[in-house]
Amino acid sequence: MRQTPTVQSPLTLNEIYAALAECAGDLKIIAGGTDLMVLANAHQLEASNFLDIWRVDELRGISDEGDALRIGALTTYTQLIRAPLIQQFIPALVAASRTIGAVQIQNRGTLGGNIVNASPAGDSLPVLAAYDAALEIGSQRGTRRVAFNEFYTGYRRTVLAADELVIAARVPKVKAGERDFFCKVGTRRAQAISKIVMSAKAQMNAASIASIQIGIGSVAPTVMRATQTEALLVGATLTPDLIEQARQMIANEVTPITDLRSTEHYRRSVTGNVLTKFLRQIIEGAEAR
Amino acid sequence: MAVGKNILRKDGYEKLTGAARYVDDVTLEGMLYGKTIRSRIARGRIKSIAYDAAFDWSQIVIADYRDIPGKNYVALIEDDQPLLAENEIRHYAEPILLIAAANKDLLEAAAHHIHIEYEQWSPVLSIEDALACREIIYGTDNIFKRFLIGRGDVEEGFAQAERIIEGEYRVPHQEQLYIEPQGMIAIPGNEAMTLMGSMQCPYYIHKAIKQLFHLNDEQVVVIQMTTGGGFGGKEEYPSVIAAHAALLAHKAQRPVKLIYDRAEDIAATPKRHPGVIRHRTGVRRDGRMVASEIDLVFDGGAYVTLTPVVLSRGVIHALGPYACDNVRIQARAIATNTPPNGAFRGFGAPQVAFAYEMQMEKIAAELGMDSLELRRINMLREGDTTATGQTLIWSVGSEEVLNEAVERANYQAQRLAFSQSHSSIQTSTTNHVEAHKRRGIGLSFFLHGAGFTGSGEAKMKAQAGIEIMANGHPRVLSGSTEIGQGTRTIFSQIVAEELSLDFSAVEIEEPDTSRVPDSGPTVASRTCMVVGRVVQMAAREVKAKLLHFVAERFAAPEVELREGKFMVAEKALADFQEMACEYVNLFGELRCFAHYASPPEIEWNEETYSGDAYPVYSWGAEVAEVEVDMDTYEVTVVRLTTAQDIGRAIHPLLAAGQIEGGTLQAVGYGLLEELVWDQGRIINNRLTNYIIPTALDAPDMETIIVEKAYPHGPFGAKGVGELPINGAAPAIAAAVFQATGAFLSEIPITPERLQAAIEKVTTDEHR
Numbered sequence A: 001m002r003q004t005p006t007v008q009s010p011l012t013l014n015e016i017y018a019a020l021a022e023c024a025g026d027l028k029i030i031a032g033g034t035d036l037m038v039l040a041n042a043h044q045l046e047a048s049n050f051l052d053i054w055r056v057d058e059l060r061g062i063s064d065e066g067d068a069l070r071i072g073a074l075t076t077y078t079q080l081i082r083a084p085l086i087q088q089f090i091p092a093l094v095a096a097s098r099t100i101g102a103v104q105i106q107n108r109g110t111l112g113g114n115i116v117n118a119s120p121a122g123d124s125l126p127v128l129a130a131y132d133a134a135l136e137i138g139s140q141r142g143t144r145r146v147a148f149n150e151f152y153t154g155y156r157r158t159v160l161a162a163d164e165l166v167i168a169a170r171v172p173k174v175k176a177g178e179r180d181f182f183c184k185v186g187t188r189r190a191q192a193i194s195k196i197v198m199s200a201k202a203q204m205n206a207a208s209i210a211s212i213q214i215g216i217g218s219v220a221p222t223v224m225r226a227t228q229t230e231a232l233l234v235g236a237t238l239t240p241d242l243i244e245q246a247r248q249m250i251a252n253e254v255t256p257i258t259d260l261r262s263t264e265h266y267r268r269s270v271t272g273n274v275l276t277k278f279l280r281q282i283i284e285g286a287e288a289r
Numbered sequence B: 001m002a003v004g005k006n007i008l009r010k011d012g013y014e015k016l017t018g019a020a021r022y023v024d025d026v027t028l029e030g031m032l033y034g035k036t037i038r039s040r041i042a043r044g045r046i047k048s049i050a051y052d053a054a055f056d057w058s059q060i061v062i063a064d065y066r067d068i069p070g071k072n073y074v075a076l077i078e079d080d081q082p083l084l085a086e087n088e089i090r091h092y093a094e095p096i097l098l099i100a101a102a103n104k105d106l107l108e109a110a111a112h113h114i115h116i117e118y119e120q121w122s123p124v125l126s127i128e129d130a131l132a133c134r135e136i137i138y139g140t141d142n143i144f145k146r147f148l149i150g151r152g153d154v155e156e157g158f159a160q161a162e163r164i165i166e167g168e169y170r171v172p173h174q175e176q177l178y179i180e181p182q183g184m185i186a187i188p189g190n191e192a193m194t195l196m197g198s199m200q201c202p203y204y205i206h207k208a209i210k211q212l213f214h215l216n217d218e219q220v221v222v223i224q225m226t227t228g229g230g231f232g233g234k235e236e237y238p239s240v241i242a243a244h245a246a247l248l249a250h251k252a253q254r255p256v257k258l259i260y261d262r263a264e265d266i267a268a269t270p271k272r273h274p275g276v277i278r279h280r281t282g283v284r285r286d287g288r289m290v291a292s293e294i295d296l297v298f299d300g301g302a303y304v305t306l307t308p309v310v311l312s313r314g315v316i317h318a319l320g321p322y323a324c325d326n327v328r329i330q331a332r333a334i335a336t337n338t339p340p341n342g343a344f345r346g347f348g349a350p351q352v353a354f355a356y357e358m359q360m361e362k363i364a365a366e367l368g369m370d371s372l373e374l375r376r377i378n379m380l381r382e383g384d385t386t387a388t389g390q391t392l393i394w395s396v397g398s399e400e401v402l403n404e405a406v407e408r409a410n411y412q413a414q415r416l417a418f419s420q421s422h423s424s425i426q427t428s429t430t431n432h433v434e435a436h437k438r439r440g441i442g443l444s445f446f447l448h449g450a451g452f453t454g455s456g457e458a459k460m461k462a463q464a465g466i467e468i469m470a471n472g473h474p475r476v477l478s479g480s481t482e483i484g485q486g487t488r489t490i491f492s493q494i495v496a497e498e499l500s501l502d503f504s505a506v507e508i509e510e511p512d513t514s515r516v517p518d519s520g521p522t523v524a525s526r527t528c529m530v531v532g533r534v535v536q537m538a539a540r541e542v543k544a545k546l547l548h549f550v551a552e553r554f555a556a557p558e559v560e561l562r563e564g565k566f567m568v569a570e571k572a573l574a575d576f577q578e579m580a581c582e583y584v585n586l587f588g589e590l591r592c593f594a595h596y597a598s599p600p601e602i603e604w605n606e607e608t609y610s611g612d613a614y615p616v617y618s619w620g621a622e623v624a625e626v627e628v629d630m631d632t633y634e635v636t637v638v639r640l641t642t643a644q645d646i647g648r649a650i651h652p653l654l655a656a657g658q659i660e661g662g663t664l665q666a667v668g669y670g671l672l673e674e675l676v677w678d679q680g681r682i683i684n685n686r687l688t689n690y691i692i693p694t695a696l697d698a699p700d701m702e703t704i705i706v707e708k709a710y711p712h713g714p715f716g717a718k719g720v721g722e723l724p725i726n727g728a729a730p731a732i733a734a735a736v737f738q739a740t741g742a743f744l745s746e747i748p749i750t751p752e753r754l755q756a757a758i759e760k761v762t763t764d765e766h767r
Ligand SMILES: Cc1cc2nc3c(=O)[nH]c(=O)nc-3n(C[C@H](O)[C@H](O)[C@H](O)COP(=O)(O)OP(=O)(O)OC[C@H]3O[C@@H](n4cnc5c(N)ncnc54)[C@H](O)[C@@H]3O)c2cc1C
Pocket: A028, A029, A030, A031, A032, A033, A034, A035, A036, A037, A038, A073, A074, A099, A100, A101, A102, A105, A108, A109, A110, A111, A112, A113, A114, A115, A116, A117, A121, A122, A123, A124, A164, A165, A166, A167, A191, A192, A193
């Protein structure tokens, strides 16, 4: 029979560290609980000792650190959507947050939870990937910084040690003249898990692309950067031919599967089409200017 | 006046404040929780059942087929479905054992200590496999039921045809997805059993439990609790869950609560029948249909259940709202090793509606003619004759609905504008800097027979009554259930209108078989038109008795009842309430019962499947405007305009609610809803992966109610519950066809399916 669950609710980061150091591996962190409760309801949650971090205000808040924003792990989607700093400097994260679940989930679900849950379909993750975010990770042993794009080691696996937690994400601000992009292709308009989710950023230099970063979810075991396609595009002049080449390249670069939500074929080709959406927007934006 | 007014719902306050009690809100003294142990294979036999010796079984009640006192089957149409599997397994999630315990953790733990071993046999999982008869799983040919409708001379008709157009259409399973899952509590007594739970049809359960335990009418009591939606899903299935709960309760001699969670509910309970429908239509060059041959196959699942009745409605509606002199419609329902399919709003009609409307689009496209014009040429109007040979003599709103929908949606102008904006298909493959959203507009036209099919109502003789309570107010006695659609509200309006009282004076008795008569099931769009009529007749009888009483008491021959008062000319003699009280005091009670009689004009021949299939039809037309994202193949329904002739709307707002809700459920049918199977097991049995539309997926809707009075319905009302689920899927598919050039003969139109269709159009064009 199931054990009666235990829950500890610390009030400070140090208490979290102490608790994790004491029973590392046997303690499950619970933030908003919006991923964990789904597992519990499906009888798939094996943990029975929980560390509820919801009351630790040190893990909340968005601060301006000059060229980057620091976002506390417990920041909810509603807070991200409403924050003027995020609206101004990471618009794609606002767009992503608006597509997550619906209002109830946005009020409760956290950025840290999305990151550590490590689903390839997590909708904030392509934004963090495209923006080259870094994660602040802490434990009683100290804090360390890990590039977001090196955080995942495989399907639902991360570099996080048993006694560690994610404290914050540091996300570089969008630069002047840089364009950003977010597009989620879900199974419906709300309460949808992504079939493909993409975020991208690009800086133009006249008609050619000075820099471009493309993050994609739901098309590989982890969120990924389309580095080959980025290499094709950087320095090149944005022409319809190039867009077509990029479309085909990215469709081959991703490694999606067929599952109960979609097919490999759809995911590959629509990844290509979604990228062209962004590249077309750049052209149209340039023409409009 | 109460009829035609949007009064507050009778059940609104309790539901809004959370006071309404659903079955899971009830906990009884000494109650156990029940659980069903189900098969994990689609076909085979049980080799062994083992109970871990290490587990303490003393606290667990276990029931298997040997605990069934009567015969081991679910009483419905055929006696082929066991309540609990004995040996052979015919579908995944088939019930094998029942267990009960005092708490749910113990129950879950016990379930993990039961090990069932199977011998697996090759299952039949598709219509094609069933028809090919590689494995025989029912009778000699896997066919549950056949129907044939014939009219005129089809060969002769095809000989006259200038074009013959063929189409094959496929429609999927659909889950009812009531918000409250199935649930029941059984309370054992001394030679008695009481059931309370979520249901549409208390008397179905009453019959099943009487049969199961050999009890009489009074010994079994069935009480409907507040029910969180049904959509047909709580028509026949609650008899199964009630029988299971009752078996456990009987064995434990304690009350047992059996509630499914969403995963079990989707995995095990009935769905809408999937089908394959073939049309072969002979037309003249001017569009006139001269011959129609239709072949329709529904997948019934592993047991017969209600399949023959669903198939019957399907075959009768197969030609749709069109006239054709030479018709042959063949219908078959086949067996597969999947959970039995059953009742779902529309009951066979939405499947065939998708097919006949897409066939209309196809014919129009092949003739190079406007599909609206094609419909106008072939549509049924008053005085016309249907495929079963029924002449439409009353309440035919076909032209009105078509005209209204087309005008309000500005259909023709929009259709022209969209067709000019894109003459050939262009996707990202051909030109990626093009506009990547395409618009289209499409139309559907449909009908729905109201009430039971054929002689169903004549046989059923639905009953209902009115009694006057001690306070002089009337109370309605009926087995019709409130499942969110407004039964209580419209019944009180009908009685209030008939007795010229305020609707708030009318009370509705709880559906409890010890207190209300059998009004027939709450299905088939029959509650308002059929049972409402019976309620009206009972109210008339109450009125006649009281008029007579008052006339004698005041020695006044010409008494009338107006605005709650008994009047002679302009002089008020007494209040309704006062006289009703006096009557009850004097005679002990005032109760009047009435039963349904079919209109004398209606005749149906069961043998030849011809005649008046329904006393009357409701009519609908719908226009869908869509936007297709050519990068992602997502379809957005921008606007839906629908005009529906439902006879007199007793409560226009509730009727519009039925139309909007049914239409949105049909948007799900057309675009989103699909079961994913793995060897006979449904693997998307959760709200997160069985995709129904959310509020954000709902289009703007405009609803126009057309009221062509039906002389035999209460105040002219006919059916509204099911009609609206017929229209959206084909209208959307027609709009997608216009937008993209891709003709989808299968729903749902998921982005993946649309992509494949568009890619096919593109390669065909390049060839
Ligand atoms: C109805 C519904 C709709 C949803 N829709 C979407 C959607 O559209 N898109 C989407 O991406 N997700 C969606 N989700 C998933 C979920 O809401 C998000 O992933 C959310 O961000 C999780 O945050 P949380 O705080 O609730 O995580 P929790 O459930 O509390 O935790 C998730 C995991 O992360 C761990 N964890 C949490 N915080 C930390 C931390 N700071 N350090 C270390 N480990 C930590 C937990 O131990 C757990 O393993 C949905 C969920 C539901 C129930």
